[in-house]
Amino acid sequence: MFTQLxxxxxxxxxxxxxxxxGLIKYWGKWNEKEIIPLNTNIGxxxxxKDIFTTTTLTLNPESHKNELLINGKDFAISNxxxxxxxxxxxxxxxxxxxxxxxxxxxxxxxxxxxxxxxIDKYGIRVESNNSFPxxxxxxxxxxxxxxxxxxxxxxxxxxxxxxxxxxxGSGSACRCLYGNFVLFPGVQLNNLxxxxxxxxxxxxxxxxPYEIQNSRWLKDKVSIVILTDTHQGQKDVLxxxxxxxxxxxxxxxxxxxxxxxxxxxxxxQTALENQDFNKVMEIIIKDSNQFHATCMDxxxxxxxxxxxxxxxxxxxxxxxxxxxxxxxxxxxxxAHAVLLIHNDELLSFKNFLANAQNLFTxxxxxxxxxxxxxxxxxxxxxxN
Amino acid sequence: MFTQLxxxxxxxxxxxxxxxxGLIKYWGKWNEKEIIPLNTNIGxxxxxKDIFTTTTLTLNPESHKNELLINGKDFAISNxxxxxxxxxxxxxxxxxxxxxxxxxxxxxxxxxxxxxxxIDKYGIRVESNNSFPxxxxxxxxxxxxxxxxxxxxxxxxxxxxxxxxxxxGSGSACRCLYGNFVLFPGVQLNNLxxxxxxxxxxxxxxxxPYEIQNSRWLKDKVSIVILTDTHQGQKDVLxxxxxxxxxxxxxxxxxxxxxxxxxxxxxxQTALENQDFNKVMEIIIKDSNQFHATCMDxxxxxxxxxxxxxxxxxxxxxxxxxxxxxxxxxxxxxAHAVLLIHNDELLSFKNFLANAQNLFTxxxxxxxxxxxxxxxxxxxxxxN
Numbered sequence: 001m002f003t004q005l006x007x008x009x010x011x012x013x014x015x016x017x018x019x020x021x022g023l024i025k026y027w028g029k030w031n032e033k034e035i036i037p038l039n040t041n042i043g044x045x046x047x048x049k050d051i052f053t054t055t056t057l058t059l060n061p062e063s064h065k066n067e068l069l070i071n072g073k074d075f076a077i078s079n080x081x082x083x084x085x086x087x088x089x090x091x092x093x094x095x096x097x098x099x100x101x102x103x104x105x106x107x108x109x110x111x112x113x114x115x116x117x118x119i120d121k122y123g124i125r126v127e128s129n130n131s132f133p134x135x136x137x138x139x140x141x142x143x144x145x146x147x148x149x150x151x152x153x154x155x156x157x158x159x160x161x162x163x164x165x166x167x168x169g170s171g172s173a174c175r176c177l178y179g180n181f182v183l184f185p186g187v188q189l190n191n192l193x194x195x196x197x198x199x200x201x202x203x204x205x206x207x208x209p210y211e212i213q214n215s216r217w218l219k220d221k222v223s224i225v226i227l228t229d230t231h232q233g234q235k236d237v238l239x240x241x242x243x244x245x246x247x248x249x250x251x252x253x254x255x256x257x258x259x260x261x262x263x264x265x266x267x268x269q270t271a272l273e274n275q276d277f278n279k280v281m282e283i284i285i286k287d288s289n290q291f292h293a294t295c296m297d298x299x300x301x302x303x304x305x306x307x308x309x310x311x312x313x314x315x316x317x318x319x320x321x322x323x324x325x326x327x328x329x330x331x332x333x334x335a336h337a338v339l340l341i342h343n344d345e346l347l348s349f350k351n352f353l354a355n356a357q358n359l360f361t362x363x364x365x366x367x368x369x370x371x372x373x374x375x376x377x378x379x380x381x382x383x384n
Numbered sequence: 385m386f387t388q389l390x391x392x393x394x395x396x397x398x399x400x401x402x403x404x405x406g407l408i409k410y411w412g413k414w415n416e417k418e419i420i421p422l423n424t425n426i427g428x429x430x431x432x433k434d435i436f437t438t439t440t441l442t443l444n445p446e447s448h449k450n451e452l453l454i455n456g457k458d459f460a461i462s463n464x465x466x467x468x469x470x471x472x473x474x475x476x477x478x479x480x481x482x483x484x485x486x487x488x489x490x491x492x493x494x495x496x497x498x499x500x501x502x503i504d505k506y507g508i509r510v511e512s513n514n515s516f517p518x519x520x521x522x523x524x525x526x527x528x529x530x531x532x533x534x535x536x537x538x539x540x541x542x543x544x545x546x547x548x549x550x551x552x553g554s555g556s557a558c559r560c561l562y563g564n565f566v567l568f569p570g571v572q573l574n575n576l577x578x579x580x581x582x583x584x585x586x587x588x589x590x591x592x593p594y595e596i597q598n599s600r601w602l603k604d605k606v607s608i609v610i611l612t613d614t615h616q617g618q619k620d621v622l623x624x625x626x627x628x629x630x631x632x633x634x635x636x637x638x639x640x641x642x643x644x645x646x647x648x649x650x651x652x653q654t655a656l657e658n659q660d661f662n663k664v665m666e667i668i669i670k671d672s673n674q675f676h677a678t679c680m681d682x683x684x685x686x687x688x689x690x691x692x693x694x695x696x697x698x699x700x701x702x703x704x705x706x707x708x709x710x711x712x713x714x715x716x717x718x719a720h721a722v723l724l725i726h727n728d729e730l731l732s733f734k735n736f737l738a739n740a741q742n743l744f745t746x747x748x749x750x751x752x753x754x755x756x757x758x759x760x761x762x763x764x765x766x767x768n
Contacts, residue, residue, distance in 0.1 A: 251647070252677055255639040263635075282683075289685045293636055293677035299666075300701040301673045307691040317684040 011059035011112075011119070013151040014383035017143040018048035018374075020175035020182055021224075021338050023284045023330055024264050025291035027239075028247040028257065030187035031195065034204045035171045038247070039186040039261040042212065042268060043175040044340075046224060048381055050374035051138065055128045055147030056383075057155065063123035070128050070144070080145075080169055084152060085124055087165065091158050092120040112156060126151075132372060138226060138336075145169030146176035150380055163208040174209045179379035181215030181272065183265075184208075192258075211379075214272040219376045221277065222340050228370035229308040229335040239333045242295065242302045249299040256294055261287070277342060281328030284340065285316075288330040295333075304333050312337045315356050319349060395443040395496075395503070397535040398767035401527040402432035402758075404559035404566060405608075405722050407668045407714055408648050409675035411623075412631040412641065414571035415579065418588045419555045422631070423570040423645040426596065426652060427559040428724075430608060432765055434758035435522065439512045439531030440767075441539065447507035454512050454528070464553055465529075468536060469508055471549065475542050476504040496540060510535075516756060522610060522720075529553030530560035534764055547592040558593045563763035565599035565656065567649075568592075595763075598656040603760045605661065606724050612754035613692040613719040623717045626679065626686045633683040640678055645671070661726060665712030668724065669700075672714040679717075688717050696721045699740050703733060 026041035066085060068075045077085075095113035112119060128144040149166035166174040167184075175182040185207045237245070246253050264287045271279035295302035305313075309331055316339065320326040325342030327349060332338075341349050410425035450469060452459045461469075479497035496503060512528040533550035550558040551568075559566040569591045621629070630637050648671045655663035679686035689697075693715055700723065704710040709726030711733060716722075725733050 251644045252636045252639060252674065255636060260635045286681075286683055289683070290636065290681045293681040296680060297636075297670075297674045297677040299670055299673070301697060303689075303694045303697065305687075306694060310687045310690060313685060313687065 011116075011122075011155055012056060013154040014054065014056040015147040015150040015154075016048050016052050016054050016381040016383055017147040017150070017176045018046040018050075018052050018377045018380075019138045019143045020045045020172065021330060022172060022175075022332060023181070024261060024268060024287045025332075026172055026184065026186070027291060027294065028243045028253065029171065030192065031200055031203070034200060035167050036200070036203050036207045037171055037184065037186040038192075039257045040183065040265050041172070041175075041186065041261075042181055042183050042265065043172065044181050044215075044224075045176060045179050045377045045379060047375045047377035048379075049377070050131075051226075051372060052131045052381075053128055053143040053147055054131075054383065055126065055144050055151060057148060057151035058125045058127075059119060059122040059155065060125055061118075061122050064121060065123045067123065067125040068128075069126070071130060081126070081148070084148065084165060084169055087160070087168070088124070088152050088156065089120040091156050091160055095156075095158060111158065138372075142170050142173040143176050145173040147380065149173075150177070150382075154382075154384065161208065164204070167208070177209060177380060178211040179377050180219060181212040182209050183212050186261075212269065212272060214269065217275050218272075218277075218280070219378075221343055222376055223343055223346055224374050224376065225339050225341065226370075226372040226374075227312060227337040227339065228372070229306065230370055236304055236334055237302055242298070242333055245300075246294055246298040246302065250294050250297040252297040253294045256290060260290060264290075278326050281326045281340060284328040284330055292331060302333075304335065305331060306335045309335045309337060311356075311360060312339075315353075315359060318359060319352050323348075395500075395506075395539055396440060397538040398438065398440040399531040399534040399538075400432050400436050400438050400765040400767055401531040401534070401560045402430040402434075402436050402761045402764075403522045403527045404429045404556065405714060406556060406559075406716060407565070408645060408652060408671045409716075410556055410568065410570070411675060411678065412627045412637065413555065415584055415587070418584060419551050420584070420587050420591045421555055421568065421570040423641045424567065424649050425556070425559075425570065425645075426565055426567050426649065427556065428565050428599075428608075429560060429563050429761045429763060431759045431761035432763075433761070434515075435610075435756060436515045436765075437512055437527040437531055438515075438767065439510065439528050439535060441532060441535035442509045442511075443503060443506040443539065444509055445503075445506050448505060449507045451507065451509040452512075453510070455514060465510070465532070468532065468549060468553055471544070471552070472508070472536050472540065473504040475540050475544055479540075479542060495542065522756075526554050526557040527560050529557040531764065533557075534561070534766075538766075538768065545592065548588070551592070561593060561764060562595040563761050564603060565596040566593050567596050570645075596653065596656060598653065601659050602656075602661075602664070603762075605727055606760055607727055607730055608758050608760065609723050609725065610754075610756040610758075611696060611721040611723065612756070613690065614754055620688055620718055621686055626682070626717055629684075630678055630682040630686065634678050634681040636681040637678045640674060644674060648674075662710050665710045665724060668712040668714055676715060686717075688719065689715060690719045693719045693721060695740075695744060696723075699737075699743060702743060703736050707732075 020043040022041060022043045024042040026037045026039065028038040030036045030038045066077055068077050068081065092113040095111035096117060126148055132138050146166040146169065149162050149169055152165055153160060153162040163174050163177060166177055175184050187203050187207065264283055268280065268283045271283060292305055295304060313329065316327050316329050323345060325345050328340040330338050404427040406425060406427045408426040410421045410423065412422040414420045414422045450461055452461050452465065476497040479495035480501060510532055516522050530550045530553065533546050533553055536549055537544060537546040547558050547561060550561055556568065559568050571587050571591065648667055652664065652667045655667060676689055679688060697713065700711050700713050707729060709729050712724040714722050
């Protein structure tokens, strides 16, 4: 978007994105630099009307400094964001060398690098604001980084793949680019042990996310609640460190990556195709637990689930004994729970949740004091 | 032992046994009836001077009633104990048919069934007293049942294998029959899918425990502490039910049973042979975590470890960063921890433990309020 601001040319773009919650979990990279996951993974995008990150990118001719503001506070620019900025500048450089504009949806008849030759010297300012607290257990960085990728592509208007840009920002971030259930392909198993440059390039092109269209029937059937453990004490091991540790030390991860995740992916896709709600939930539950099992099999073990998480798990399984439509749950690298509830069960489950303390010894009950309610989303919203 | 009590012949025997703590864990039976474990397992026997069960068996001609008293309270006789009593009576029946006494260590020149033909009608009274509380997380039934097997064999003096009797009582109980590290062989993997009667009989004869003599060097080097979670709320799923659920629903258990446990067994035996203390502890830690990983991969998941357990695990790994001799830990189907500490580290670790609250957020710290200290034991003590 071009605007005249104080008689200076300003370039800006803004997107609103919602987090995508991993359901068939991604844990471990086949290629660190290109962020190619070891296994195919599936996530569900939340509704950006309820839970969102608004990210605005501004190119500033007045400054050469890059800036990153999250919720109004200055943050250091990470290596990954730096890499996105470098790709942006490379694209500008390349566009200068093109003699004609092949891209019809360009904001003018020229590419950006031809229009403003010194734009690669402009400072890049990224402002990201979350509608949800940082400690809520929702991966704010993932929705923010996919929005950043959308902004960069929106300004560049070259044919660089926004899915690639987003993946470079953060592995699972690229799943935020679509609504509903999103599949992010992992490396093909038979290539697992090859890592020459050609294989990496091929896998990099192949490993880009897409929406699972068969999942759309779920959109109007499911409510989602994030239950946040406000009492959490210990700092968890970060995902990017944890997944390396698991890959290096767990024996069980081998069976998961080489066989069981693929089974879960197949089973989930079949269940989605058959519109088998309970089967979908069952696979989601099993994959979350299997993921945390491999975390526990890590040395030293990664113990993301605490007593808060345990109580939610126990509670859901008690509810499910008598439920027509079972409640699904999933936990990422933290204690916070994401529950998927059939709308037909909503009243009944809310009532059950409100009385959940009766299921536990009083002194041991941990109240899920923060609840974020939402639904399945349609994907990013262009704010321009 | 024969005594004259009120001019009536009384037969009695008494043994003192200590629990054996699983280190390479046993979870799942290949054959339910014969209690043949799916995988080979190793445990360490505690010192009966500190932690013990005293079990006395008395045959009472005055009564046909069988009785089981644990810590002075009447308990129903379980199917497994009933089966032990039946085997006892079968042995009596068989001994009546023998024309001569082939067993030189018999209490008389005749077998029991020949000496007292109606002894199979006598009531059997079992009295078992634990030196440790039932809720301490120590498997009191396992030490009690191995003592019962010893008593039965002591009275019978036939050539029935006490290891078999003990195993029938309770799978891991038979490991209490020896001191130091005890290996209880599981079914041979290549037989896993065969279960004709001949195979079962062969495996039943093969799957009997023995002491790992290479483990004796550890005896004077190791202190053991059981840390008990006195705040525990929920009742856990019983081992015998849990292991069935895991076998039926976990995908990860397959890799563990068919491959990884065997690796741990080999690695542990090599480490014992090399007297490599840290390696021994590392394998113990890894096997405990892998076992709990397969519990978590069960549907619904078995969550034996709680925040108390998590803190102990985190604490031990913090200690181990700077320890010359690392501390080992293991958890059975419950939240209670068993730690193995090199005696050279004892003062240092006790000091660390006393100040452990500094490692955690104050409000989240769970005090390990009960500590049972012991060492490695030599096996059962004959009280007769």
